[in-house]
Amino acid sequence: MTSNINLKINGARYAFSVRDDETLLELLRTRVGLTGVKKACDAIGECGACTVLVGGRAIYSCLYPALRADGAEIVTIEGLAVDGGLNPIQESFLKLGAIQCGFCTPGMILSTQALLEENPEASVQDIHDALSGNLCRCTGYEKIIEAIMMAKQTYAKPVSRRG
Amino acid sequence: MSVLESIYERDRLEVVGHRVPRLDGIEKVTGTAQYTTDIELPKMLYGQTLKSPYPHAVIKSIDISQAQSLPGVICVITGGDIPNNNRVMGITVSDQSILSADRVRFVGDEIAAVAAIDEKTAEKAVSLIRVEYQPLPAVFSADRAMTKDAFLVHDFAKSNVGSSKQVVAQDVEEGFSEADVIVEDTFLTSPIEHAPMETEAVVSSYDGSNLKVWSTTQVPYWDRVVLSRMLGIPQHRVRVITPHVGGGFGGRDLFTLLYICAALAWRVGGSRPVKMVRTREEEFTCSTNRHSMQIRIKLGAKKEGLLTAMQGKAIIDAGAFVGWAEALGQAQGHLFASRYKCENIKWEHYTVYTNNTPGGPMRGFGNGELSFALESMMDQLARELLIDPIKLRRMNIVKQGYVTPIGWNLKGCHLDECVDRVAEYFRAKRIELQQTNANSRFKRGIGFACGSHWCGWRPGYNARIWRTGYAKPEELYAANPSSPYVFVGENGKVQWRAGFDSELYDADPSSCILNISDDGTATVHIGEVDMGQGLYTTIAMIVSEETGIKLEDINVVGGDTNSGAFGIGTFASRSTYIAGNAALKAAKKAKEILFDLASDMLNAPTDQLKAADGKIFLRSYPERSVFIADVALRAYATRRGGGIMVSSFHDPDSVLPDSNGKGSIAEAYLFFAQGVEVEVDIETGIVRVLEVVSCHDVGKVINPIEAEGQVQGSVHQGIGHALTEEVIRQKGRIQNPNFLNYVIPPSVQMPKVKIMFVEKSETSGPLGAKGIGEPAMVGIAPAIANAIYDAVGIRMKTLPMGPEKVLAELQNTGSHEKL
Numbered sequence: 001m002t003s004n005i006n007l008k009i010n011g012a013r014y015a016f017s018v019r020d021d022e023t024l025l026e027l028l029r030t031r032v033g034l035t036g037v038k039k040a041c042d043a044i045g046e047c048g049a050c051t052v053l054v055g056g057r058a059i060y061s062c063l064y065p066a067l068r069a070d071g072a073e074i075v076t077i078e079g080l081a082v083d084g085g086l087n088p089i090q091e092s093f094l095k096l097g098a099i100q101c102g103f104c105t106p107g108m109i110l111s112t113q114a115l116l117e118e119n120p121e122a123s124v125q126d127i128h129d130a131l132s133g134n135l136c137r138c139t140g141y142e143k144i145i146e147a148i149m150m151a152k153q154t155y156a157k158p159v160s161r162r163g
Numbered sequence: 164m165s166v167l168e169s170i171y172e173r174d175r176l177e178v179v180g181h182r183v184p185r186l187d188g189i190e191k192v193t194g195t196a197q198y199t200t201d202i203e204l205p206k207m208l209y210g211q212t213l214k215s216p217y218p219h220a221v222i223k224s225i226d227i228s229q230a231q232s233l234p235g236v237i238c239v240i241t242g243g244d245i246p247n248n249n250r251v252m253g254i255t256v257s258d259q260s261i262l263s264a265d266r267v268r269f270v271g272d273e274i275a276a277v278a279a280i281d282e283k284t285a286e287k288a289v290s291l292i293r294v295e296y297q298p299l300p301a302v303f304s305a306d307r308a309m310t311k312d313a314f315l316v317h318d319f320a321k322s323n324v325g326s327s328k329q330v331v332a333q334d335v336e337e338g339f340s341e342a343d344v345i346v347e348d349t350f351l352t353s354p355i356e357h358a359p360m361e362t363e364a365v366v367s368s369y370d371g372s373n374l375k376v377w378s379t380t381q382v383p384y385w386d387r388v389v390l391s392r393m394l395g396i397p398q399h400r401v402r403v404i405t406p407h408v409g410g411g412f413g414g415r416d417l418f419t420l421l422y423i424c425a426a427l428a429w430r431v432g433g434s435r436p437v438k439m440v441r442t443r444e445e446e447f448t449c450s451t452n453r454h455s456m457q458i459r460i461k462l463g464a465k466k467e468g469l470l471t472a473m474q475g476k477a478i479i480d481a482g483a484f485v486g487w488a489e490a491l492g493q494a495q496g497h498l499f500a501s502r503y504k505c506e507n508i509k510w511e512h513y514t515v516y517t518n519n520t521p522g523g524p525m526r527g528f529g530n531g532e533l534s535f536a537l538e539s540m541m542d543q544l545a546r547e548l549l550i551d552p553i554k555l556r557r558m559n560i561v562k563q564g565y566v567t568p569i570g571w572n573l574k575g576c577h578l579d580e581c582v583d584r585v586a587e588y589f590r591a592k593r594i595e596l597q598q599t600n601a602n603s604r605f606k607r608g609i610g611f612a613c614g615s616h617w618c619g620w621r622p623g624y625n626a627r628i629w630r631t632g633y634a635k636p637e638e639l640y641a642a643n644p645s646s647p648y649v650f651v652g653e654n655g656k657v658q659w660r661a662g663f664d665s666e667l668y669d670a671d672p673s674s675c676i677l678n679i680s681d682d683g684t685a686t687v688h689i690g691e692v693d694m695g696q697g698l699y700t701t702i703a704m705i706v707s708e709e710t711g712i713k714l715e716d717i718n719v720v721g722g723d724t725n726s727g728a729f730g731i732g733t734f735a736s737r738s739t740y741i742a743g744n745a746a747l748k749a750a751k752k753a754k755e756i757l758f759d760l761a762s763d764m765l766n767a768p769t770d771q772l773k774a775a776d777g778k779i780f781l782r783s784y785p786e787r788s789v790f791i792a793d794v795a796l797r798a799y800a801t802r803r804g805g806g807i808m809v810s811s812f813h814d815p816d817s818v819l820p821d822s823n824g825k826g827s828i829a830e831a832y833l834f835f836a837q838g839v840e841v842e843v844d845i846e847t848g849i850v851r852v853l854e855v856v857s858c859h860d861v862g863k864v865i866n867p868i869e870a871e872g873q874v875q876g877s878v879h880q881g882i883g884h885a886l887t888e889e890v891i892r893q894k895g896r897i898q899n900p901n902f903l904n905y906v907i908p909p910s911v912q913m914p915k916v917k918i919m920f921v922e923k924s925e926t927s928g929p930l931g932a933k934g935i936g937e938p939a940m941v942g943i944a945p946a947i948a949n950a951i952y953d954a955v956g957i958r959m960k961t962l963p964m965g966p967e968k969v970l971a972e973l974q975n976t977g978s979h980e981k982l
Contacts, residue, residue, distance in 0.1 A: 035194070035198075035201035036193070036194020036195065037194075038360070038409075040409075041443045041901065041902055042442050042444055042901065044903075046443075046903050047443075077193065078195070086193070091192075093188075094185075094188040094192050096868070097697075097871070097872055100696060100697065100872055100876065101407075101408060101409045101410040102187070102192075102196050102407060102409070103409030103695075104360050105191050105192060109192060128909075128911035131909075131910050135360065135902060135907060135909075137358050137360050137876075138695050139875060139879075140876045140880075140913055141879065141910035142913060142916060143868075144910070145910065
């Protein structure tokens with residue numbers, strides 16, 4: 001079975017005919033070519049590398065049926081940069097060295113984006129909770145937490161920076 | 164340059180020592196970084212393999228006909244289709260095929276590979292391959308495998324002990340007879356998984372004469388040698404490329420998927436790329452895990468605390484193939500003999516075949532396991548002697564200038580300072596804890612560990628195996644009578660050809676090719692790979708520091724064998740130190756050319772020039788300067804220019820182990836001390852790590868951001884090894900090949916990590932640097948074990964130290980009731 005869906009990905013409109021069992025991950029990586037959406041487990045929601053924003057909410061795209069995204073606005077790591085510059089989270093990850101191999105980075109940044117949009121006053125515990133579904137094998141998380149605390153300062157300001 | 168001037172130069176480092184964000188960071192935060200997993204090419208095919216469901220079985224027949232006739236299947240191969248199938252893998256012994264043809268030795272052993280137009284078709288085709296197995300008795304523990312009646316995993320071996328060696332210095336028995344106190348115990352470690360976030364991925368194509376491979380490898384040049392040998396394609400027709408790599412940790416030091424995919428692409432031909440990506444489950448079950456081992460340690464000491472004898476024995480479960488296990492056992496002998504001053508040493512190791520997943524190298528290469536045993540025993544010794552564990556270590560540790568019984572020449576060693584700084588950090592807290600523990604369910608304790616590691620490693624591979632796959636000429640001749648490497652002499656004896664006479668690979672080299680373009684920007688080729696540790700940024704910083712070319716004007720290209728900059732690979736904490744030295748050498752040559760040209764332009768002798776921030780200027784009068792871009796243009800656009808293309812080769816001044824296994828295998832060594840504070844819940848057995856202090860003698864830190872990152876990541880993996888991570892096998896079958904059941908510590912379990920660097924410049928290092936890739940993982944498990952003892956008085960001897968084991972131990976000893 002296939003169905004027709006319309007969606008907005010990183011600001012651009014798309015129409016697809018999708019299979020019922022097609023995941024959003026598959027659609028984004030193989031049909032839209034957004035390879036910044038990663039996969040580090042067997043698409044069973046264990047690693048968080050495939051995290052994207054659907055309507056501003058961070059979700060595992062490997063478990064999310066593409067069909068369900070009909071009409072939604074989707075942001076992947078490729079769509080996060082603002083006006084040609086880096087988003088504050090991207091900038092703090094870069095500056096503080098919260099990146100090593102970089103494979104978990106897109107998911108980490110998007111989980112953070114969802115968190116800080118919702119709760120600009122997020123505590124360290126809130127950050128741990130928000131990242132509990134995102135695995136990193138390189139950094140030991142410390143610089144990631146630091147980078148998020150740094151980025152948080154930008155979000156605390158009243159101006160919304162939704163990408 | 165005078166000593167004073169050299170100090171002056173060093174104090175004024177413009178780039179090195181500064182916190183430089185990694186040069187590939189923007190690609191990584193914006194999602195544009197391309198990993199092998201992301202490569203999609205026109206007319207691409209997708210590969211999949213058939214794996215053994217049995218831990219041990221004879222393959223009676225393989226029928227690929229149904230798979231071959233499935234629409235969309237382009238190629239199916241089995242072991243017989245790969246020219247040198249049996250002589251490709253193997254560091255010390257050639258016991259492993261790329262595709263197993265007549266026998267499988269572990270669950271996940273790969274038998275056949277399929278290339279098809281999409282992944283689903285490839286999977287379907289694999290399910291259509293019919294294999295007739297005859298199951299054989301299997302053995303799943305090293306202890307059992309070593310018994311006389313155990314079924315042999317390999318027929319060629321007389322027993323399941325793949326290798327056994329011992330290293331002896333002085334007289335260990337006499338040492339024990341002099342001892343006032345002797346302690347002895349056995350420790351067990353579990354297999355763990357490297358678990359880099361990107362699973363193994365390979366893309367390969369073959370156009371009839373050129374083989375191309377993109378992959379997640381750590382050793383592209385080594386792979387090129389192996390591919391050349393496997394397919395009989397000369398090295399200049401083999402190109403291995405490493406795009407961004409999503410982590411390695413030792414798991415990509417030679418991995419079979421790379422060769423399987425290349426063999427498939429070679430059979431497919433027609434420049435048709437074949438892509439293979441491991442699932443996470445396959446990453447656990449088909450590729451290597453860290454070895455599990457059993458280590459027995461016996462220490463003897465005088466009552467004042469000085470060690471009189473050290474004896475150790477490791478039994479390493481190699482799994483189905485020896486792989487790196489023999490080298491690892493030797494390496495442990497070196498580590499065992501090189502952290503405490505003791506002349507009477509005996510180390511023996513046994514690598515044992517079992518029908519478990521093959522073991523492979525992982526961060527620390529045996530040092531984590533050895534340290535768990537040895538550092539736990541040092542604490543035990545301290546308890547017996549009633550000496551403070553730090554004081555005991557402090558009086559026994561190796562010092563600068565010492566040559567260890569196994570031959571390590573410790574030219575730069577600041578282990579004493581590492582130990583002192585860690586001790587000082589926890590001094591007040593240790594006193595405080597003695598009072599706070601009494602009536603709480605949560606007992607806190609502090610534990611320590613210290614040690615040494617290498618910075619590069621000269622192990623002495625067999626150069627003939629390296630080139631031909633065979634150690635003996637008659638074996639090569641039997642397999643391939645037309646091999647150009649052997650001939651039959653007049654006496655009828657098969658011999659190596661004249662000139663092919665290096666038995667040992669006596670080198671640990673890296674090289675660098677540095678080109679400065681006519682706009683003053685530089686391209687730096689190295690052989691090693693940045694798998695996430697920030698190596699390319701480090702190399703760029705070294706080149707920038709030396710040449711004055713701005714960081715943003717330097718592009719480091721690593722791990723592309725077509726660049727020609729040979730490097731033996733990224734492992735053994737060697738890249739910054741050895742590839743960094745190669746880069747520095749090349750940078751010095753390039754700078755010489757720049758200065759020569761600039762000297763004309765500035766009308767000043769070269770020894771009065773300095774380069775920084777994109778300019779060359781007079782030391783005494785920096786305002787008089789020229790842009791490097793303008794100097795570089797002269798190199799190309801004028802008659803006397805001659806271009807700026809230089810190369811370098813660096814092989815450290817290390818020594819191959821002699822026939823007794825002794826030698827200074829590295830030119831520089833790394834030293835560390837670590838301390839850990841834990842909290843043990845005596846009701847549940849849960850151990851929480853509250854704080855870690857990690858102090859490292861690393862030489863000059865090139866980029867503090869990345870050096871800290873290595874320590875933090877290593878500590879994280881160390882905590883996993885110590886407390887939560889274990890590949891669980893039942894009759895050789897892995898029970899938890901996923902992140903739900905294989906638990907990598909989540910962010911919330913990460914303690915604060917206090918990092919300290921003892922930055923004493925290493926004279927043999929590039930701008931004073933050594934390395935930091937591995938040692939911070941090494942001391943964590945023993946420090947935690949010692950902290951648990953400190954908290955609740957139980958001695959944990961098995962990794963991981965999960966709550967059920969801690970609780971059982973608490974109940975066994977009844978010690979928590981005493982508290």
